[in-house]
Amino acid sequence: xxxxxxxxxxxxxxxxxxxxxxxxxxxxxxxxxxxxxxxxxxxxxxxxxxxxxxxxxxxxxxxxxxxxxxxxxxxxxxxxxxxxxxxxxxxxxxxxxxxxxxxxxxxxxxxxxx
Amino acid sequence: xxxxxxxxxxxxxxxxxxxxxxxxxxxxxxxxxxxxxxxxxxxxxxxxxxxxxxxxxxxxxxxxxxxxxxxxxxxxxxxxxxxxxxxxxxxxxxxxxxxxxxxxxxxxxxxx
Numbered sequence: 671x672x673x674x675x676x677x678x679x680x681x682x683x684x685x686x687x688x689x690x691x692x693x694x695x696x697x698x699x700x701x702x703x704x705x706x707x708x709x710x711x712x713x714x715x716x717x718x719x720x721x722x723x724x725x726x727x728x729x730x731x732x733x734x735x736x737x738x739x740x741x742x743x744x745x746x747x748x749x750x751x752x753x754x755x756x757x758x759x760x761x762x763x764x765x766x767x768x769x770x771x772x773x774x775x776x777x778x779x780x781x782x783x784x
Numbered sequence: 785x786x787x788x789x790x791x792x793x794x795x796x797x798x799x800x801x802x803x804x805x806x807x808x809x810x811x812x813x814x815x816x817x818x819x820x821x822x823x824x825x826x827x828x829x830x831x832x833x834x835x836x837x838x839x840x841x842x843x844x845x846x847x848x849x850x851x852x853x854x855x856x857x858x859x860x861x862x863x864x865x866x867x868x869x870x871x872x873x874x875x876x877x878x879x880x881x882x883x884x885x886x887x888x889x890x891x892x893x894x895x896x
Contacts, residue, residue, distance in 0.1 A: 676827075701882060710792070712886040713828070713872070728883070762827055766882065772818050773884060775827035 671767040672697050676776030683753055683783050690749045691779045693763035698743035703773070704736070707760040716761075719746045753783045785810055790873055790887025799896050803860040807873035807887045810854065814885070815878035817849050819858045822870045822889065831871075832858065863894045 673696040683689050693702060704716040716736055717725040725738040739747045750757050760778045767774050790807045797803055805819075816835055820828035832847035834840045840847045848857040856873055870889040876882065 671830075674827075703882065703884075705884075710888065712786075712788070712888050713874075713884070714886075715883050718882065764884075767830060767833075772830040772833040773882075774830065775820075777827045778825075780825070 671774050672699065672765050674763060674765065674774060674776035676763055676779060678779055679777060680780040681782070683781065685754050685783055687753055688749055688751045689753065689781060690747050691761055691763075693746045693748070693776055695744045695765055699765045700743070701766065702740065702746045703764040704738065704746075704748045705762045705764060705775075707762060707778070709759075713762070716748070750781065753781075755783045757781065758783045787811055787885045788873060788875060788887040791890055792888050794891040794893060796893045796895060797863055799863060799865060799894055801863050801894070803858075803863050803867070803892060803894075805858040805860075805871050805873075805890050805892070807856045808854055809856070809875055809885075812851070812854065813877055814875040816876050817847070817856050818874040818884070819845075819847055819856075820872040820874060821867075822872060824869075828872055865894045865896045868892060868894050 675694045702719045705713045707713045715728050716731045717727040719725045719738045719740040721740045737749045762778045763776045764773045788809045819832040822828045834847050837849050837851045844861045846859040870891050872889045873887040874884045876884050
């Protein structure tokens with residue numbers, strides 16, 4: 671299955687600022703997925719990123735708040751914009767695991783907004 | 785009603801015990817079912833991936849799916865302290881839809 675490198679692993683940010691999270695995959699993949707994991711809650715899909723097209727956002731998530739780039743088949747970024755304490759969460763990228771089924775996740779970015 | 789319900793625990797068992805973790809789901813259209821293990825400060829790691837009703841075994845782990853009752857289980861035999869983690873069930877519709885629907889996760893502690 672694919673190996674995903676995600677960075678930064680954690681960050682503490684001031685409210686009103688933005689943070690860009692990077693996700694690098696060791697193989698070419700069509701779709702990359704961005705999830706949010708809030709304390710005590712389920713992982714929730716933010717958006718699906720396809721190379722060469724705009725990301726598809728889930729209900730409750732908007733491009734202005736979570737802009738995504740997908741410049742090639744192995745890399746994607748998620749930006750959390752104009753942050754507030756409510757954005758404190760773990761953000762994870764994911765790709766399909768191919769023949770093994772299921773999905774592989776990065777190690778996550780633990781974001782704290784103060 | 786949540787699409788996938790999972791008891792958050794925590795669940796504490798002695799080493800060597802058989803652990804049973806469970807989820808229920810509401811939508812009979814879900815086709816694929818997964819169990820993930822997540823250690824503290826790590827991303828989820830795929831443990832089991834199943835499609836049909838019945839059992840799937842991998843070492844000490846057995847995944848069970850009962851589509852008639854919309855119930856999925858993960859059994860861990862001879863549990864070890866290294867099994868201490870959060871276990872997440874997940875499902876999706878299959879086909880072109882890749883969105884995973886997760887339970888909230890069950891925190892398991894295996895005491896030595």
